[in-house]
Every structure is written in C-alpha cells, then in structure tokens.
Amino acid sequence: MRPLLRCLYLLVLCFPLSGLALPAQVTELKIDLGHGPRTYNATQLLARRDVRSVAIPDDVAFKQLMHYRAVPLKALLDGIVRGDHLQFVASDGFAAEIPATALLNDLGSTPWLAVEDPAHPWPTLTGNKGSVGPFYLVWANPEAAGIGTEQWPYQIVSIHKLADIAQRFPVILPDSALPTASPARRGFVVFQRNCFTCHTLNGAGDAKLGPDLNIPHNPIEYMRADLLRAYIRNPQSLRHWPQARMPGFDTKALSDADLDDLLTYLRHMIDRKARYDSPR
Numbered sequence: 001m002r003p004l005l006r007c008l009y010l011l012v013l014c015f016p017l018s019g020l021a022l023p024a025q026v027t028e029l030k031i032d033l034g035h036g037p038r039t040y041n042a043t044q045l046l047a048r049r050d051v052r053s054v055a056i057p058d059d060v061a062f063k064q065l066m067h068y069r070a071v072p073l074k075a076l077l078d079g080i081v082r083g084d085h086l087q088f089v090a091s092d093g094f095a096a097e098i099p100a101t102a103l104l105n106d107l108g109s110t111p112w113l114a115v116e117d118p119a120h121p122w123p124t125l126t127g128n129k130g131s132v133g134p135f136y137l138v139w140a141n142p143e144a145a146g147i148g149t150e151q152w153p154y155q156i157v158s159i160h161k162l163a164d165i166a167q168r169f170p171v172i173l174p175d176s177a178l179p180t181a182s183p184a185r186r187g188f189v190v191f192q193r194n195c196f197t198c199h200t201l202n203g204a205g206d207a208k209l210g211p212d213l214n215i216p217h218n219p220i221e222y223m224r225a226d227l228l229r230a231y232i233r234n235p236q237s238l239r240h241w242p243q244a245r246m247p248g249f250d251t252k253a254l255s256d257a258d259l260d261d262l263l264t265y266l267r268h269m270i271d272r273k274a275r276y277d278s279p280r
Contacts, residue, residue, distance in 0.1 A: 027134075029158070031160075033161045042117065046117060048075075050072055054114070059138065062132075066138075074104065076159075085099050085162055089159075092208075095197055095205070095207040096152075097164075102151065109140070110139065110140040111138075113156075114135070114137075131155070136154040138152060148193050149253045171204050171276045172205070187268075190265070191265055194262070195262070201214045201215075201269065213269075220263065220267045220270060225263070232248070232259065234248040235248055
C-alpha cells in the first residue's frame with residue numbers, strides 16, 4: 001500500500017469519530033459535589049429567581065450571537081473552592097475537566113448554565129448533529145480567563161467534584177524528571193484542556209467519544225507530522241465525512257505554539273505506554 005494511502009487508511013481506523021448514533025435527549029441534570037447528589041430538570045431551573053436572559057456574542061456551538069435563559073453556574077455549585085476540580089459529562093460521552101479556579105475566576109469570565117425552555121427549543125446544530133440542550137455551559141467574556149472551546153460542554157447530564165486528572169490517572173503524566181517548563185509538560189496541559197474531553201490515553205480517562213491516543217499506537221507513530229497537524233486544524237481537510245464528530249482547532253482555539261507542545265507531549269508518551277488499571 002502506498003505510504004499516503006496507508007496513512008489515510010490508518011487515520012480512518014484510529015479516529016472513528018463519525019457515524020456515531022446521536023445521544024438520547026437529556027431530561028435531568030445531576031450535580032454531586034460530595035455532600036449528596038441533587039437532580040434538576042429544566043422546569044425547576046427556569047423557575048428560579050436568579051434565572052437571567054444572557055447574550056453570548058460568539059457562541060461556541062452555534063458560531064453566532066445566541067440568547068439564552070440561564071442560571072449563574074456558581075449558584076448551583078455552592079461550597080466549591082479554588083483547588084477543587086469538576087467534571088462535566090455529556091450524554092454523548094464528552095467529559096470536560098474544568099478546575100474550580102476557572103469557574104470561580106475574578107477576571108471577568110462568567111459561567112452560565114443555559115437551560116432550554118421546552119416551549120421555545122433552541123435550534124438544532126448544523127450537519128444533523130442534534131440539539132445542544134437542555135443544559136449547556138456558556139461563558140460571558142471567556143477570553144478574559146482564557147476559557148477554551150472544550151470548556152463549553154452541552155447536553156450535560158452530570159457535574160461531579162472529583163480529584164484532579166493527575167491524581168486519578170497518573171499513567172498519562174509525563175516523566176517527572178522533565179523540567180517544569182519543558183514543552184512536553186506544557187503539552188500535557190494542552191492535552192488535558194483540548195483532547196482529554198473526547199479521548200483516553202494509555203486506557204485512562206472518562207471520555208467515551210474518541211479512540212485512545214497511545215494504545216495500541218500513538219498517532220505520532222503512524223501519521224506524517226504535516227498530515228496530523230492538518231487533521232487537528234481541520235479533520236475534513238483529510239477525509240470529508242459529513243457526520244464527523246471531531247471539531248477542528250483553529251489558531252484561536254489552539255495556537256501554533258500550543259499545537260507544537262501538544263505534539264511534543266504525544267511524542268514523549270510513545271515511550272510511556274502503560275495500561276490503566278481502573279480501581280475496583
């Protein structure tokens with residue numbers, strides 16, 4: 001098989017993010033911060049006194065100005081403190097890991113839980129990708145605190161307070177002997193923010209959308225660097241598939257420097273393959 005055709009063939013095998021069945025419609029949101037779970041439905045949340053109308057100029061899901069009825073997320077996360085870590089799980093298996101420092105920032109980025117009114121449903125996503133509702137984390141002024149596109153989970157079914165990623169999944173950590181400011185360590189931060197929401201690595205992680213990025217093979221091992229970069233920037237540029245689920249990361253979402261560091265981290269992890277043993 002010719003090298004390019006072989007690369008594209010492996011790409012289809014190792015990035016099967018398309019053709020997935022759409023998730024069932026979410027009806028309830030479960031929040032568990034360690035002192036007993038609470039469950040909400042859209043009617044309950046929309047009846048709260050603190051619900052507001054918010055305008056989101058550059059909405060991540062719809063790529064345009066959107067207006068929502070929303071509850072201040074901090075009001076639903078009473079008791080969390082800086083240093084806590086939260087996981088937002090979507091019905092399709094997306095799992096956003098967001099530190100409380102981002103949610104509690106005092107830089108002007110405000111998190112809102114947008115709630116879809118059953119009587120006035122939101123538009124469906126383009127490309128037959130279904131609804132984002134009824135629970136969607138949106139941000140006012142996200143740039144102020146450096147909030148990335150992967151920190152806008154929608155179709156949320158649960159919010160949990162958990163230990164941070166490094167404690168839960170040590171097999172994804174770079175070598176502890178690396179300098180603090182090394183590219184691989186910086187790339188690990190980029191990986192957590194942009195990749196770990198959909199992918200596992202060394203079998204570790206809670207996301208259910210994408211394939212593992214190190215076992216059995218790391219994409220660095222079978223894909224030319226220029227093709228991998230192109231795929232991350234725009235998956236449709238390598239293989240056009242209308243039902244593809246993986247988004248592209250432009251330079252606004254992922255700078256060239258961050259992409260360089262991410263690829264350095266993935267390259268570093270080739271020699272750190274290890275099966276994750278889930279706690280029983």
